[in-house]
Amino acid sequence: xxxxxxxxxxxxxxxxxxxAMRRAMADxxxxxxxxxDDPTVIRLQERAAALTGKQAALYLPTGTLCNQIAMHxxxxxxxxxxxxxxxxxxxxxxxxxxxxxxxxxxxxxxPRGMVTAAQVAAALDxxxxxxxxxxxxxxxxxxxxxxxTVMPVAAMAEIAAACADRDVPLYLDGARIFNACAVTGTDVxxxxxxxxxxxxxxxxxxGAPIGSMLAxxxxxxxEARRLKILLGAxxxxxxxxxxxxxxxxxxxxxxxxxxxxxxRRLAEGIAGILPANVDLDAVQTNIVFVDVAGTxxxxxxxxxxLAAEGVLVTIVAGKIRMLTHADVTARDIDTALGAWCRVTxxxxxxxxxxxx
Ligand SMILES: Cc1ncc(COP(=O)(O)O)c(C=O)c1O
Numbered sequence: 001x002x003x004x005x006x007x008x009x010x011x012x013x014x015x016x017x018x019x020a021m022r023r024a025m026a027d028x029x030x031x032x033x034x035x036x037d038d039p040t041v042i043r044l045q046e047r048a049a050a051l052t053g054k055q056a057a058l059y060l061p062t063g064t065l066c067n068q069i070a071m072h073x074x075x076x077x078x079x080x081x082x083x084x085x086x087x088x089x090x091x092x093x094x095x096x097x098x099x100x101x102x103x104x105x106x107x108x109x110x111p112r113g114m115v116t117a118a119q120v121a122a123a124l125d126x127x128x129x130x131x132x133x134x135x136x137x138x139x140x141x142x143x144x145x146x147x148x149t150v151m152p153v154a155a156m157a158e159i160a161a162a163c164a165d166r167d168v169p170l171y172l173d174g175a176r177i178f179n180a181c182a183v184t185g186t187d188v189x190x191x192x193x194x195x196x197x198x199x200x201x202x203x204x205x206x207g208a209p210i211g212s213m214l215a216x217x218x219x220x221x222x223e224a225r226r227l228k229i230l231l232g233a234x235x236x237x238x239x240x241x242x243x244x245x246x247x248x249x250x251x252x253x254x255x256x257x258x259x260x261x262x263x264r265r266l267a268e269g270i271a272g273i274l275p276a277n278v279d280l281d282a283v284q285t286n287i288v289f290v291d292v293a294g295t296x297x298x299x300x301x302x303x304x305x306l307a308a309e310g311v312l313v314t315i316v317a318g319k320i321r322m323l324t325h326a327d328v329t330a331r332d333i334d335t336a337l338g339a340w341c342r343v344t345x346x347x348x349x350x351x352x353x354x355x356x
Pocket of ligand 1: 061062063064065067088089140142144173175176201203212
C-alpha cells in the first residue's frame with residue numbers, strides 16, 4: 001500500500017525509493033553529467049553496458065527520451081519505423097516522433113502485441129511506387145498493451161534475421177525487458193545481442209525513482225549523448241539519482257517473479273468474479289487487463305468505484321489496467337480482490353462469486 005493509503009496499481013512506476021536507495025542517494029559521489037564527469041552516472045552506465053553486452057550506455061530521465069533519441073539517430077525525416085500496432089513508440093510517442101524526427105510508423109498487428117519475423121519481413125518488402133522508406137524496426141518486450149506479454153529470445157532472433165536480410169537495424173523497447181528475462185530465464189545480454197540498440201527502464205519494475213538506460217555501440221551512444229544535450233536533458237549532479245539506479249539494477253531483477261505471482265493471483269481472483277472479462281493467457285508478467293466492456297458500466301465508473309474502495313487503476317486501450325510492483329503486498333492483492341467483488345455486486349453485474 002502506498003503512503004497515501006491507496007493500493008496503487010496504476011503502474012509499476014509508483015514505487016517509493018527503498019531505505020537503501022535513499023541512503024545511497026544521500027551519500028552519492030557526484031560530478032557534472034553534462035561534462036561527463038559524474039562518477040556515479042559513469043558507474044551506472046558502465047554497469048548497464050556490461051549487463052547488456054553493449055559497448056556503451058547512456059543514463060536518461062525517461063524511457064520515452066531513450067526511444068526518441070534512438071529513433072532520431074536511426075532514421076531520416078520523411079522515413080518510417082516498423083512497429084506493432086499498439087507499441088508505445090507508435091502510439092504514446094506518435095506525436096513526439098513526428099515532432100522530433102519527422103517520422104511515421106508502418107504498423108503490423110500482433111496478437112497480444114507479438115509480431116512474427118514473417119510479418120516484419122512483409123513490412124520491409126518494397127512496394128512499387130510507394131514513397132515509404134523504412135529505416136528501423138522496433139519490438140517491445142515485454143509488450144505493455146499486449147498484457148505484459150513475453151517474446152522469447154528465439155522469436156526475437158528470427159525478427160533480427162529478417163531485419164539483417166534487408167539491412168534494417170532492429171531496436172528493442174525493453175522498458176520491462178527484465179520482466180521477460182525473469183519469465184524465460186534468459187540473460188538480458190541475449191536479448192540485447194539481437195538488437196542494434198535497446199533501452200530499459202530503471203523506474204518501472206526495478207524500483208528506481210527515475211531514469212532509463214539506452215545501450216548500443218560506442219558511436220551510437222556518442223550520438224545519443226549529443227542528442228540528449230541538444231534536447232535539453234543535459235542534467236547535472238545526476239549521480240544522486242544514478243545511485244538509486246545502481247541499486248535498482250542490482251536488486252530489482254531478483255524480485256520480479258514475486259510481482260508476476262501477485263499479478264497472476266490478482267488476475268485469477270478477478271477471473272473468479274468476472275470470468276468473461278480477463279484473458280488469463282495474456283497475464284505472463286506483472287500486468288493485468290480487465291475488459292469491462294459488456295458489463296453495462298462505463299470504464300470511468302469502474303475506475304471511480306475502485307478508487308472509492310481504495311484501489312487505484314488506470315484506463316489503457318479501452319480496458320482497466322493494473323500493475324503489480326514492489327510496494328504491493330499479498331494482503332493488498334486480497335484487499336483489491338475484495339474491492340472488485342464489492343464493485344461488481346454494486347453494479348449488479350452477474351458473477352459466479354455472488355451466485356449461491
Ligand atoms: C513499453 C514502454 N516503452 C516506453 C515507455 C516510456 O517510459 P517513460 O514513462 O519512462 O517515458 C513505457 C511507459 O510506460 C512503456 O510501457
